[in-house]
Structure formats: structure tokens, C-alpha cells
Amino acid sequence: MNKPTIIGIAGGTGSGKTSVTRKIIASLEEHDITLIEQDYYYKDQSHKTMEERLKTNYDHPFAFDNDLLIEHVKSLINRESVEIPTYDYVNHTRSDKTIKIEPKNVIIIEGIFALENEQLRDLMDVKIYVDTDSDIRILRRLSRDIKERGRSMDSVINQYLTVVRPMHLQFIEPTKRFSDIIIPEGGENIVAIDIITTKIRSLIKKL
Numbered sequence: 001m002n003k004p005t006i007i008g009i010a011g012g013t014g015s016g017k018t019s020v021t022r023k024i025i026a027s028l029e030e031h032d033i034t035l036i037e038q039d040y041y042y043k044d045q046s047h048k049t050m051e052e053r054l055k056t057n058y059d060h061p062f063a064f065d066n067d068l069l070i071e072h073v074k075s076l077i078n079r080e081s082v083e084i085p086t087y088d089y090v091n092h093t094r095s096d097k098t099i100k101i102e103p104k105n106v107i108i109i110e111g112i113f114a115l116e117n118e119q120l121r122d123l124m125d126v127k128i129y130v131d132t133d134s135d136i137r138i139l140r141r142l143s144r145d146i147k148e149r150g151r152s153m154d155s156v157i158n159q160y161l162t163v164v165r166p167m168h169l170q171f172i173e174p175t176k177r178f179s180d181i182i183i184p185e186g187g188e189n190i191v192a193i194d195i196i197t198t199k200i201r202s203l204i205k206k207l
């Protein structure tokens with residue numbers, strides 16, 4: 001059986017990775033797509049106190065269980081289903097439930113460090129970096145984290161200035177050079193989404 005088409009979508013927090021991913025999936029409605037959000041692979045911290053969890057650097061590659069992610073992607077490539085973890089941003093740890101993911105012809109891996117790990121990159125057919133200015137990204141994140149992730153304005157601003165911004169510059173922004181295509185402004189870039197879906201369709205045809 002042929003290898004599924006693997007797409008990696010990276011970019012800073014609030015850049016619009018999730019929005020781009022949703023638009024790609026919607027544009028390819030005639031195809032079944034497996035989505036893996038890298039955030040689900042944040043390391044389990046259930047053995048830590050909340051105080052300890054608040055001190056974790058969630059913007060460092062070490063915060064992720066990449067070994068498990070790579071193992072799961074390889075299983076999907078071998079057309080085996082996997083039970084993937086889920087993540088609870090309010091409690092900063094893995095949730096109790098897992099989700100069964102079935103292998104499909106297209107697999108999208110989306111996350112801030114989707115292009116950081118060489119082993120993971122080597123499995124990808126198309127590598128995308130969503131590039132949005134940092135002032136826009138922090139405004140989007142502020143609004144989203146307060147509405148959806150149980151955060152206060154002060155905590156988002158403090159985390160951004162002390163951890164998120166420096167880690168972005170050190171670890172995430174440099175992964176842009178590994179991308180095949182850079183999308184400015186994320187999900188509203190209709191032309192870029194169109195180019196990407198055309199490429200994915202042509203890769204699926206070759207399967």
C-alpha cells in the first residue's frame with residue numbers, strides 16, 4: 001500500500017495554523033483527512049502539582065512527547081489506527097480520554113514545533129509555515145486564551161513576555177527555513193490555501 005501524503009503546518013502561536021488547517025480540510029471535502037494536533041502530545045504532567053505545572057516552559061521542544069508523536073505517525077503510515085492523547089489547557093496536562101484515529105490518505109500534523117524535529121520532517125511531503133506578525137499574534141492569543149483556555153489577561157501577557165516571545169525567536173521562527181511554502185497572514189490567504197490544496201490533490205492522485 002502507498003504511503004499517505006503527510007502535511008506539516010507550523011508557525012508561531014496565534015499565527016492562524018488551526019484556521020489554515022480547517023480551510024485546507026474544508027477545501028478537500030471530497031477526501032478523508034486525519035488531523036493530528038501536536039499540542040495533544042504535550043507531556044503528561046498529572047504527577048505534578050498545579051504550581052509546578054505553571055512553571056513549565058510550554059514553548060520549548062522538550063515540553064512535547066515527540067517520540068510518541070513520531071511512533072503514531074509511523075503507525076498511520078503503516079495504515080494502523082492509533083489512540084492519541086488529548087490535552088487540557090486549563091489543567092496543563094493530558095486529559096483522561098484518548099481519541100481513536102484511523103489511517104487516511106492525507107495526514108496533517110499541526111503545531112508550533114511541527115517542523116522542528118528532523119525525524120518528523122523527514123516523514124512529511126509538504127511543509128508549511130504560517131507567518132503572521134507578532135503584534136497580531138499576541139492580540140489573537142490574548143483573546144483566545146481568555147475565552148477558551150481559562151487564562152487571565154495578566155497571565156497571558158506575563159507568559160508571552162517571559163517565555164513565549166523569546167522561545168518563538170529561538171526555536172520556532174528558525175524552522176521557517178525548513179518549509180516548502182510560507183503563508184503570510186494565515187487563514188485569510190485564499191490564494192495560498194488554493195495552491196496548497198491543488199498540490200495535495202496532485203499528490204493524492206499519485207497514490
Ligand SMILES: Nc1ncnc2c1ncn2[C@@H]1O[C@H](COP(=O)(O)OP(=O)(O)O)[C@@H](O)[C@H]1O
Nearest residue numbers: 012013014015016017018019140144186187188
Ligand atoms: N485572519 C484572522 N482574523 C481574525 N482572527 C483570526 C484570524 N485567524 C485566526 N484568528 C483567530 O485567532 C485565534 C488564533 O488563531 P488559530 O488559527 O487558532 O492560530 P494558531 O493555531 O496558530 O494558534 C483564534 O481565536 C482564531 O479564531
Ligand SMILES: Nc1ccn([C@@H]2O[C@H](COP(=O)(O)O)[C@@H](O)[C@H]2O)c(=O)n1
Nearest residue numbers: 012013014039058059089092093112164
Ligand atoms: N498548558 C499549556 C500548553 C500550551 N500553552 C501554549 O500553547 C501555545 C501553542 O498553542 P497554539 O494553539 O497557540 O499554537 C504555546 O505557545 C504555549 O505557550 C499554554 O499556554 N499552556
